[in-house]
Amino acid sequence: MAKNKVQFQKGLSIHAFMSKFGTEEQCRKRLFDMRWPAGYRCEYCGCDQYCELTARQLYQCNRCHHQGSLTSGTLFSSSKLPLKVWFLAIYLMTQEKNGISALELSRQLGISYNAAWRMKHKLMQTMKERDDETPLKGCIQLDDVYWGGVRRGIRGRGAKGKRPFVAAVSMNEEGHPIAMRFSVVTGFKTEELTCWAKEHLTPQSLVISDGLACFKGVESADVYHQTIVTGGGFESVELPYFQWVNTMISNVKNAMHGTYHAINLKHLPRYLGEFCFKFNRRFNLENMLEQLISSSIRTAPMPERLLKLAEVRW
Template sequence: MAKNQVQFQKGISIHQFMKIYGAEVQCQKRLFEMRWPTGYRCPNCSHDKYCQLQSRALFQCNRCHHQASLISGTLFAHSKLSLTVWFLAIYLITQEKNGISALELSRQLGVSYNTAWRVKQKLMQAMKERDDETPLEGYVQIDDAYWGGVKRGIRGRGAKGKRPFVAAVSMNEEGHPIRMCFTAVNGFKKAELTRWAKAHLRPKSLVISDGLACFRGIEDAKSFHYAIVTGGGADCVELPYFKWVNTMISNVKNAIHGTYHAINNKYLPRYLAEFCFKFNRRFDLEKMLEQLIYSSIQTAPMPQRLLRLAEVRW
């Protein structure tokens, strides 16, 4: 039997990573090249002439005298951690298929749990913001899903404490999954699904769903919708129309249970985004490392108060 080329990628070994990003000066050089590929530009006036203040590690514009550091305005801003620690965290998160918990991250990085938790949450936020910029298109399988809730008593949609989320997977012409988008929502109502579709679907996409009434809201977002009434029960997950979306839901839930055991419902959007980000870039593990570094450059600073708010609407 032929090996799955995606699963058997070599990725980046820890030895390769340390050779490229093992020193602070190496990380600084790469971050500068990624942030300003054509040379430094003042973030205030875009002037390209500057001087470096060695004593404070700042760039000063020769025109407006605005001062900026290498990490100012990025996700790394206001952090006391070195870039080597940040880059190692990015490496561990992107190269681990099922995710890495904040506790394990703290052990690997040699930092406190609280510090590792903040690093993890910030990087997952960068993942979420980047994936939200690329809507699904073409043929899309969609389903309603839930996370958390009580372990006994009422199960399914009526259970207390469950966090609803939309699970969607786009397919290519051969029927293979290309991208997925898992998004926490405030409930499965028509207006809520319309807002979701406008943010996460390209117009004229063909969306296949079960008979849940709220999915008709997708039509109001200028996408085509075809409902297949499944009747519920275990047999409905075996239908080929929903094969990949149900597979992805199962895989993500199993990975979250196995890696994190339990997560706070208000942080669910970020954890879902982590799996989507890595799934959507699974064809090139080596490139994924730099993609998350670049995403961190494009993400605004996230102080503690914003991390704790957690909820980010589309």
């Protein structure tokens, strides 16, 4: 049997990572080159003439004298941790298929659990924001999903402690999955599905869903919609029309249950965003590390008070 080229790709070995980012100087140089490919330029006046204040590791513009650091305005801003620790965390999060918990991250990095938790949630937020920028296109399988819930009492959609989210998987012409988007919603309502579709689906795409009434809301987003009434039950899961979306739902749920002891429901969007980010970039595992570093440069600083707030967007 032929090996799956995506599954058996080499990725980035720990030896290759250490040779490229094993020292603080290597990490700083790479971050500088990624942030200013054409050389440093003042963010205020645009001047490219500057001097380095080595005592405080700052860059000062020769024209307006504005001072800025290598990490100012990025996700790494105000962090007391060295860049080599950040880069190692990014390596562990991108190269581990099923994710890595904050507790395991703290052990691997040799930092406190609280510091590892903040770092992980900042990086997961970056993953979510960057992944949400690219809408799905082509043929898209759509389904409604719930995470969590109590074991006793009311079951189904009315159960307390459940968090609903939309699962969508786009496929190519050969019927293979290309990208997915898992988005937490407040409820399965027509208006909310319309807003979600306008933000996450490319116009003229074909959406295939079951008979849930709210899915008709995607039609207002200028997409083609085909409804297939499944009737529920285990037999509906095996229908070929929803093969890949059901497969990805199962894979993500199993990975999350196996990796994380508990997930605060208000942070569920970030955990789902992490899996979507890695799945959508799985074709080049080796390059995923630098993709996340580049995304972190584009992400605004996130103090802890913002991290602990519930995610309000899809």
